[in-house]
Amino acid sequence: MSPEAASPQLAILQFLNSLQSPARILVAISGGSDSTGLLLLLDEAVKAAPHLKISLCAATVDHALRAGSADEAREVAALCASLGIPHIILTWQGDKPKTGIMAAAREARYGLLAAAAESLEADLIVTGHTFDDQRETLAMRGMRTEQLSTGIADAVLFDRRFWILRPLLFSARADIRAFLKERGVPWIDDPSNEDTNYERVRTRRQLSADTGAEGNIRAAWEERLALSTKGAEWLGRYFTLHGGLLGQVMLDGLRQDRAVLDYALGRLTAVFGGQPFAPGRAHMERILAFATGSEPGRMTAGRVVFDLRRDGLYLTRESRGMVPLVLPPGEAGVWDGRFEVANASASGVRIEAVGVGTKPRSSLIPVLVTGIQPPRVGAVNDLTMREESSAPKDLRALDSCDEHRNEGGWGRGLPKAAAKRAIAASPIALPFEESVPTAKSEGYVRLMPYFAPFDRFLTRFDFIFANRLSSVFATAPYARLPLRSIDGKTI
Template sequence: MDLDPLSLFRDLDAGAVLAVAVSGGSDSLALLLLGHDFVRRHRPALRLTAVTVDHGLRPESAAEAAWVAAFCRQRGIAHETVVWQGDKPETGLAAAAREARYRLLADAAQRAGASVVLSGHTLDDQAETLAMRAARAEGAGQMGAGLAGMARATLFDGRVWIARPLLGLRRQALRDWLGRRGVEWIDDPSNDNPAYERVRVRKALAHAEVETLGAEARRQALARQALAKRAAAWIGRFASRPAPGLLRLDPAFADGDDDAREAAILALRALLATAGGTPRLPDRARVETLLRRLADGAPMRATLSRAAVDTRRAGVFLRREARNLPVVPRGAGPVLWDGRLRATAAPGAHDLHIGPLGHDGAARFPAETQAGVPPALVRAAWAAEPALYSGRTLIGPRLAPAAAGDSVPASPAAAPFARFLTGFDLPLAAALHRLAGAPALPSPPWPEHIGPG
């Protein structure tokens, strides 16, 4: 089979610069060369740049990055190597390395003027991912909860799209294509180490199972996207923000038939995470229990995923609970405060930091709200909102820039999708952004995020 770059990249909207993540393995090298062919033959105005992440976790990594740099240089492709520096965690290393990889790729892409980074994930990677997630869900008794594999595009840190154009292709097809072109690649020995879960799953999957799991990933993705759209409509219909940091749900939020109930459950999980500033949606079973209690209409107070839930005659109110609120210095890079505020540093403002406004601080500033909203809830919500400090001196609340004298760009964030937003969840994230008053999300690289079947 000969691969057609035009069919892979025709609908891709990448702006003026396109970045490609290249490790030196067969998948990423094939992606780089396919992208290079596409640019030369079909999009000559598009500038291509390659980025290699050296995690520094193996002695060979620096030499491998240098090999990729030479490979690119021979073909006239711009290239940058970025290194994961600093101490590495003793536990959770794989997750930390993944986070560092995406952060370094996003930083490099932005330096090059790119808003999209291509990643060489294949159908084999998709099948392995779904098999691992299914095994974990089964072990936790959560099968049928809407599993999905990797999305065709994922927004990282609200700023750069990670696009995966090869999700429909088998790894062996890419290697055969490279072989016909006489291109060699680097084999990472960790890809054969059975100490890693993915390697064990890969070795256990038969050829036909990969195709079957790929089809299942697409089916689950379509179902997840459809549910995200219904949950977004539910939020638009029943949720509002009467004051900074305070969300209100109409009592009818908990009503509806079984189909509407699924949308309400997902919507409530997303709203709790947004109010509480948590990166993950709360446990489905606990939210189902909460929704049943809300449907009863009895007065109630509860806390879930750092969000305080308070039912009143005027509706159901969600806000950040007033504990474990961080104090974050405004360093040189972007800051994500409590999952609810995205900010950048002010030049020369080394002593500035972000912390909670607190009850005393909230009492110093007028808080306008909608009629019927209890003032006590407004004050409690304001107390957990971010404020700007110089040393121990309160300059002002983030939401009153005139009082704060804040020259630093800052805007609300929707916590569950602030770091990783899959294309499946884009409708839901857009609804949360509108509700929180956050900026519109960057345009996606493809109009459709699941990819051809």
């Protein structure tokens, strides 16, 4: 995992020595030069160092997007068999989107790789991304923003389950191909790599030989790591979560270093808005100008209502645009980008927002909220969702309280309007078919907070901040990196 690797062989040796052992590595191999080189390099290094107690397995994802892809996957399977490496092929099934195909393929690919890792009992996944890929990514992002980009991360936690590591991220594709030629091992050239309809292909052809990318990457990584650490400290000192739905930033927290406030508040906005990314630069400038101003008031950005008061800045989901989620028995999904939902009941359910002024409904499904704290039935943290009424008890209590001090439940001492917005944006579970009766004996709908910018793809640079956020929300911590060291430094 060192950006100063002189060759692919040295990069792989440094990577294996940095791993916690024993370990079983799943190699994602498409048959192209980069992933084939990765497999061969790892195979040679592992066989030469049995004391490391590291084993390999491999998986090929057939996206089924072009003729011949299934044959190519079988060629890869034959190569793995010749090396004695267990291998499986997974095919992307179902209809493919007409737009955004590359992003959809990426989502499908990593989901299938995670399934393969579970099947083959792997501890981590490695991919063959190279320095060439890194330079292309930096160039593409540079055309969209002037901000310093971290580019492709060398370590990403996928779906809170598996770390995806990229040991060749600072090795050149030409060196990997030279290694394969020395071994007499062919690779498959994907014709899409020459298709100028794709931005990456156009960017690749325009890149100069030297862009100074390595220095920029290292600087960006160090900056992001520092911000993650400082952002976590800021979160612990200046942020309070009320009822699992209403965030409060203390006034002193709004007076801290601008870069740290930008980082932390941007990611909180994504979490409360259920969005995978922090707001763009223009929106963040607007949010920061409002949050650090002296005039109380409200504004909306990134699906979040910001309510600036004398005692701080309150954040909650705005009360619109929350699309219902329908789940058959035994299925799971993410509602509004904010809650992971598992239907453990015996009937189909519909998850939707409580909404201000919701009238009681006769058949609600019990909700079980899970986390590291003891499970609570019928509650989202301190919000009660009872079978006899769809309106939370605390919402009813708010009707008779004044603007700043509520008498009942978690809303005590909070601005009435902010508390009502938080409750209105909370989830409720209803039978999908209104005619189907629901009984407690049928089981529960399980809810857990979901962090849209982190829970699907979490880079190691944001790990410290995300882990502190998990603590604030009383959810399970993220899986730690399966490494003993990074860039030669013990972790």
